[in-house]
Amino acid sequence: MKIPLVYNLRSVTQRPVSTALTALGIALVVAVFIAMLALANGFIAALVQTGSSDNVLLLRRGADSELSSGIPREAISIIAASPHIATASDGRPLVSPETYIVINIPRLGGTQFDVANVVARGVSDKAFEVRRNVKVVEGRRFASGHSEICVGAKLAGRFDHVKVGDVLRFSNRDWNVVCRFTAEGSSFESEIWGENEQFQSVFRGGSFQDVAFRLKDPAGFDEAKRAFLADQRIQVDAHRESEFYASQSELLGNILRFLAIMITSIMSVGAVFGAVNTMYAAVSSRTPEIAVLLTLGFQPRSVLASFLAESAVIAFIGGVVGCLLALPINGVVTSTTNWASFSEIAFAFRVTPQLLLAGLSFAVVMGLVGGFFPARRASKMPVIQALR
């Protein structure tokens, strides 16, 4: 017969301080676990959302990042004439030949060497249609032939002169900030956009870094890739945009995930030790009670299950508290350099329901592991001696 859970719940309330300390220890582990994975997820999500699966990014063959790529001007018209490119409502191809460079912008309140590498992307007027996730939320798009730029929403608060109406100076020229755009939390929000022809003349004479275009047939990527690779006039490789940006998150994303798992597993050992201590103390202080339970005819198995449940309950409470501690971090924006693209990316912590569930399960597992040996001792207690 099972021992009712109420017995355990009442026992737990008999030792409030000890229980609270153990639960809080587990709560902290769970909170760190959730926070670190939320960081890794937020970073990966920012890059995964950057690309779209029916967009194609062309880079120079062999280039592994936009920064190291280069496509000569002569190739642009050849690419733009490709039949695989979708056409806009005005009949022109949905293609954006882009210049890509990372510029140094001083951080707010930093020295001249305390700089962040911010992406300056020169795009065509079709870029806002090719990249569907980009939405202008304030101001208007930059006009062709003018020294005007649009800034991503996540630059605000990190740098000076990035509000609409401000003048940002880089590359020996003044640029009027005319709009602010969002991009569904993706890494575009950490970029500065301007007209490609304007950027090209100040940054890189004569060549573009990549070409982004919309596929006419979303399922026709492989065919388009083959066509571009076979074209002897141009030296480009085609990447599905979504896959390309996702691969840029691999290096740092893996480091962050590895750190999260390593740190929390070491921490969890400490928390399990805490649970072991608490449960042993609980078992030894309730020796006569356990003996009575056994005398009454409860199976040792039931006693084992009962104490395991008690430990799991304490850990579960800890898990819930841990989730509550970690929840406020959801949406907090942080930034770091993505070494794969050598640019600084701002992104938000992402606490997802799955992550909370993982945190809770983690807590319960810690409780079960910590409670096992004390529970076994309780179930194997010699009744006569214990009653005496």
Place this chain on the structure above:
Amino acid sequence: MKFLPLVLANLKRHKLRTVLTTCSVALALFLFASLRTVVTTLNAGSEVSSSSRMIVQNATAFVIPLPQSYATRLASVPHVQAVTWANWFGGKYGDGKKFFANFAIDAKSYLEMYPEMVIPPDQKEAFLKERSAAVIGEGLMRTFGWKVGDNVTLQGTIFPGDWTFTIRGVYHPTLKEYGDDQMLFHYDYLYEREPTRVTPGWFIMKIDDPNAAPTVAKAVDDQFRNSTAPTKTGTEKAFAAGFASMWGNVKLLMSTIGMAVVFAILLVTANAMMMNQRERSGEVAVMKTIGFSDRRVFALVIIEAAVIALTGAVIGLGAATLLPIVTGFGDGGFLPGFHVTQSTFLVGASVALLLTVASGVFPAWQAAKLPVVQALRRVE
């Protein structure tokens, strides 16, 4: 001191509890010290960098190169003793999964600029004589199992195609923090194949007086301010510090987690101490009856907490120190020169003291204030 056996006897009573609590403290300090060491190592780059070397790069963006003609103009700036240059190559080896720095250098002047890179004289000579030769750090040699004389082929990402180099020398850094996983080859070799695209990526200058650095930086930047390639000049130290700052909030995160770990373990330790005290109230009452003063009872509990915290600290900090030695974690690679610094030891020791006080003070106060008569009545 004469009560130490009593404290030890008390600790032995619940051997398992003592061991587990000590292990928790050890784990906490191990994690704390390791996380702090990650931060100090990231910052160490700027601490070991020279302040008598200065870097000149393009003010707009570091990826835009500078004209070759700047070399002679830089050399004529007052206080500048020597000038050399390099160009980032960014080649991939094999599947490209293992990243390492590879760049072209103006061989002779570059190696003179960096005496920290020690190369055996015969290897150095062989490298200088051969245009397609490369010098590689000993850490990188180990990673790929290369030998002197091997051919290494990189795939260019910025400069397309396959590039084959012959390893002619291996360098050994005088300090681990410099890293030993770079691959250096001749600038002339790169220029030969890509004459239209290659100009120096950055210049390095040696100055005679570190105090003159701000003057030199201003002189250089003023000179090129209105040219097509304006410059940004600073000491190597300043650039390294700027580089470390690119990690952004990751460093803050490490420190925050370190604190959370310590706090979590504080709860475990405090809980164990309180459980000990609760079980011993009868004994404490007896001790007080036979003449132990309140203060002495208080001290006994605190010392017990101290023994646990300090033992744990010694084990934890010791393990953190051994980590890079045993795993070879600090030999170049991601975090070159990863080692637990003296300041981390001091902070770790303070954390142990804090743990002692915070976990011991409440149970100790309870013990000291224990009403003898009531406590004795409970004894069966």
